Amino acid sequence: MTPTFTTLGSPRLSMGFDRFERLDLGRHRAMHGRIPPLSLGDLIELVERVDLRGRGGAAFPFGRKLAAVSTTGPPAVVLVNAAEGEPGSLKDATLLTRAPHLVLDGALLAAAALHAREVVVGVVEGGPGESSLREAIAEREPRVPVRVVGLVERFISGEGGALVRAASGDVPIPPGRKVRASTSGVDGFPTLLSNAETFAQLAVLASLGPELFASAGTPREPGTVLLTVAGATVVEVAAGTPLRTVLEHCEVDPGQGVLVGGYHGAWLNPQAAASAVVSRAGLEAVGGTLGAGIVLPLGHGVCPLEEVIGVTTYLAAQSAGQCGPCRLGLPDVVRTLSELAAGSGGIAAVRRAVGIGRGRGACNHPDGTARFVSSALEVFARDIEIHRDHGTCGLPTGVSLPLPRDDTAPRLTIDWARCAGHGVCAYVVPELVHLDRNGYPVLVNSPMPAWVEREARRAVAMCPALALRMTGGR
Amino acid sequence: MNPRPMDEPVTPKWLLPVLANVAIAVLAGTATPPGAAAVAAAQSFLLLYAGVFALVGMSLTMIVGLVATDRSLLGIRHRVLAQAVHRASSMAAMAFLVAHLVVKILAGHARAADAVVFRPTALGLGALAFDLLLMVMITGLLRAWFAAGTRPGLWRTLHVISYFAWPVAIVHGLTAGRQAAGWVTWGYVLSLVTVGLALLTRVLLVVRPVDPVREALEPDSPRRETSVRPTAVRR
Numbered sequence: 001m002t003p004t005f006t007t008l009g010s011p012r013l014s015m016g017f018d019r020f021e022r023l024d025l026g027r028h029r030a031m032h033g034r035i036p037p038l039s040l041g042d043l044i045e046l047v048e049r050v051d052l053r054g055r056g057g058a059a060f061p062f063g064r065k066l067a068a069v070s071t072t073g074p075p076a077v078v079l080v081n082a083a084e085g086e087p088g089s090l091k092d093a094t095l096l097t098r099a100p101h102l103v104l105d106g107a108l109l110a111a112a113a114l115h116a117r118e119v120v121v122g123v124v125e126g127g128p129g130e131s132s133l134r135e136a137i138a139e140r141e142p143r144v145p146v147r148v149v150g151l152v153e154r155f156i157s158g159e160g161g162a163l164v165r166a167a168s169g170d171v172p173i174p175p176g177r178k179v180r181a182s183t184s185g186v187d188g189f190p191t192l193l194s195n196a197e198t199f200a201q202l203a204v205l206a207s208l209g210p211e212l213f214a215s216a217g218t219p220r221e222p223g224t225v226l227l228t229v230a231g232a233t234v235v236e237v238a239a240g241t242p243l244r245t246v247l248e249h250c251e252v253d254p255g256q257g258v259l260v261g262g263y264h265g266a267w268l269n270p271q272a273a274a275s276a277v278v279s280r281a282g283l284e285a286v287g288g289t290l291g292a293g294i295v296l297p298l299g300h301g302v303c304p305l306e307e308v309i310g311v312t313t314y315l316a317a318q319s320a321g322q323c324g325p326c327r328l329g330l331p332d333v334v335r336t337l338s339e340l341a342a343g344s345g346g347i348a349a350v351r352r353a354v355g356i357g358r359g360r361g362a363c364n365h366p367d368g369t370a371r372f373v374s375s376a377l378e379v380f381a382r383d384i385e386i387h388r389d390h391g392t393c394g395l396p397t398g399v400s401l402p403l404p405r406d407d408t409a410p411r412l413t414i415d416w417a418r419c420a421g422h423g424v425c426a427y428v429v430p431e432l433v434h435l436d437r438n439g440y441p442v443l444v445n446s447p448m449p450a451w452v453e454r455e456a457r458r459a460v461a462m463c464p465a466l467a468l469r470m471t472g473g474r
Numbered sequence: 475m476n477p478r479p480m481d482e483p484v485t486p487k488w489l490l491p492v493l494a495n496v497a498i499a500v501l502a503g504t505a506t507p508p509g510a511a512a513v514a515a516a517q518s519f520l521l522l523y524a525g526v527f528a529l530v531g532m533s534l535t536m537i538v539g540l541v542a543t544d545r546s547l548l549g550i551r552h553r554v555l556a557q558a559v560h561r562a563s564s565m566a567a568m569a570f571l572v573a574h575l576v577v578k579i580l581a582g583h584a585r586a587a588d589a590v591v592f593r594p595t596a597l598g599l600g601a602l603a604f605d606l607l608l609m610v611m612i613t614g615l616l617r618a619w620f621a622a623g624t625r626p627g628l629w630r631t632l633h634v635i636s637y638f639a640w641p642v643a644i645v646h647g648l649t650a651g652r653q654a655a656g657w658v659t660w661g662y663v664l665s666l667v668t669v670g671l672a673l674l675t676r677v678l679l680v681v682r683p684v685d686p687v688r689e690a691l692e693p694d695s696p697r698r699e700t701s702v703r704p705t706a707v708r709r
Binding site for chain 2: 415418422423424426427428457460461462463464466467468469470471
């Protein structure tokens with residue numbers, strides 16, 4: 001699906017998008033000019049004057065990142081994170097397909113200032129961004145070698161640590177112990193790691209200069225922001241634009257609530273969404289987060305609780321399966337949510353399940369999922385009440401939020417006529433099976449993550465009643 | 475409970491090289507005089523005891539396999555453990571059984587055909603037991619395949635054959651070859667009786683009266699399996 005692109009106000013990153021499908025080197029130079037090289041000191045000063053922050057979600061000050069890498073020692077690596085694993089985000093892919101030279105300009109500017117040995121760009125393997133980027137690298141002759149690393153698209157592959165591992169030729173999962181990329185990143189070299197949009201913003205900043213750059217946006221957060229709205233439209237807006245204006249511009253309704261910051265973000269109720277402005281401070285003021293600029297309104301006429309369960313199930317299956325709090329904790333969240341939807345559980349049980357991962361695990365996957373679920377409990381409180389009393393809200397239950405479909409993954413199936421409630425399966429694969437109060441299995445209804453497949457096969461082989469089997473499969 | 479590294483292959487990577495190296499070392503070792511003596515000693519040991527070990531392993535497999543099905547006394551973790559012991563001891567028993575056949579044939583105590591062809595002699599009973607146990611083992615390994623198929627109950631029918639093959643193997647063990655000591659004979663008889671009683675208990679505990687509804691649906695198949703439930707309606 002190619003995202004549509006629109007601009008609210010004057011375009012910056014998206015300059016020329018109205019006329020050209022893709023800005024090749026000639027068009028890019030005509031739009032943005034040739035960026036003069038800067039010394040590291042000048043670059044840090046420039047960045048700090050507009051307080052440029054990382055655009056991947058964490059909003060870490062980019063100047064401090066630059067300063068952290070600059071220490072004299074082995075040569076640095078510049079790592080561009082364009083491997084957005086979030087199903088609701090299309091901004092990095094849009095940048096790579098339409099303005100690849102802008103991202104490269106920013107990355108090469110930083111690389112020159114740091115005297116880096118190479119630039120590595122992590123992209124979604126086989127995505128449209130990859131070919132456009134490779135073409136762009138061929139069009140110019142970068143002074144620093146640029147390497148492209150393709151990652152299989154999954155939620156946690158966009159995590160910084162996972163990307164560093166991928167760029168070092170390792171399995172793309174978050175490392176178990178946190179290591180600062182600025183100290184030891186790609187192949188052990190100090191690494192400047194940031195999101196593709198950050199580097200594009202850096203190029204724009206260097207080309208416009210700090211005064212012009214700050215002519216859009218708020219005083220605290222100058223410049224523009226790339227948003228992905230409803231998983232379909234990428235829009236560049238000045239920071240401080242009302243969220244309502246953005247939604248109107250994209251012709252979507254806030255509906256029953258708006259998810260900001262993606263599946264690790266938070267839900268806003270329609271009133272909060274109507275009063276919020278698009279900036280880090282503006283969204284935090286109403287209990288949301290800007291994150292990577294994902295805005296997902298939930299339309300009327302779908303069951304919000306089922307949507308939340310669908311997304312949480314997806315998030316549980318996206319776990320790398322290496323940390324206990326995530327591997328067992330997230331299926332537990334799905335389970336308590338499902339019980340809540342069926343009217344047999346309670347909010348307290350969901351809160352307990354959500355609290356288990358807090359601050360634990362190699363990455364913030366359990367934490368982010370907890371924020372997503374907790375905010376949903378607040379915003380959809382009315383729907384949950386209806387579920388509690390009636391076991392359903394009567395609204396249709398197809399998941400409307402963007403989720404990748406994985407029909408190739410195997411699933412466990414139970415032959416109910418044979419199942420005798422031995423409970424061996426729940427003991428062997430607690431990640432996929434738990435027992436109801438009568439001792440019969442309840443399956444987490446999600447495509448099976450690869451890391452649990454072996455145990456699932458063991459459960460199939462061990463079922464005393466021969467009632468369990470695997471269907472589908474790669 | 476299970477520390478689980480990513481993408482771990484079913485057999486560890488080091489297994490094949492280690493096995494190959496050990497095989498080469500053993501072959502090289504036999505060329506030296508002490509090596510040859512060691513191999514000869516191993517052969518005569520296997521000639522005497524491989525069959526005994528196979529039979530003891532089989533008995534253990536039978537007992538533990540039966541124990542693993544118990545729901546009244548054992549918790550799930552014990553049943554999972556019992557299943558693992560059942561599998562491991564059956565593999566060990568089969569390995570000793572194959573060793574038993576190979577050394578007996580190499581020593582000229584039997585012909586190759588005697589290993590598989592049934593005749594109404596002490597030797598022939600061993601062949602019958604081997605054939606049946608081989609089938610039970612192969613279908614046992616394919617358990618998940620049966621579970622996924624249209625007739626999972628077939629697996630149980632095939633596996634139950636071991637309750638016939640095992641006593642045959644014991645009779646072979648006691649009648650063929652050297653005279654068994656009295657306590658050995660009594661040991662086997664005790665195992666047979668224990669397993670027989672345990673099996674009787676299992677059948678009595680587990681097989682329920684046929685459901686009248688099912689009876690009505692399937693009047694011509696009032697089957698009683700030793701399974702935990704009557705067979706599925708759709709069959």
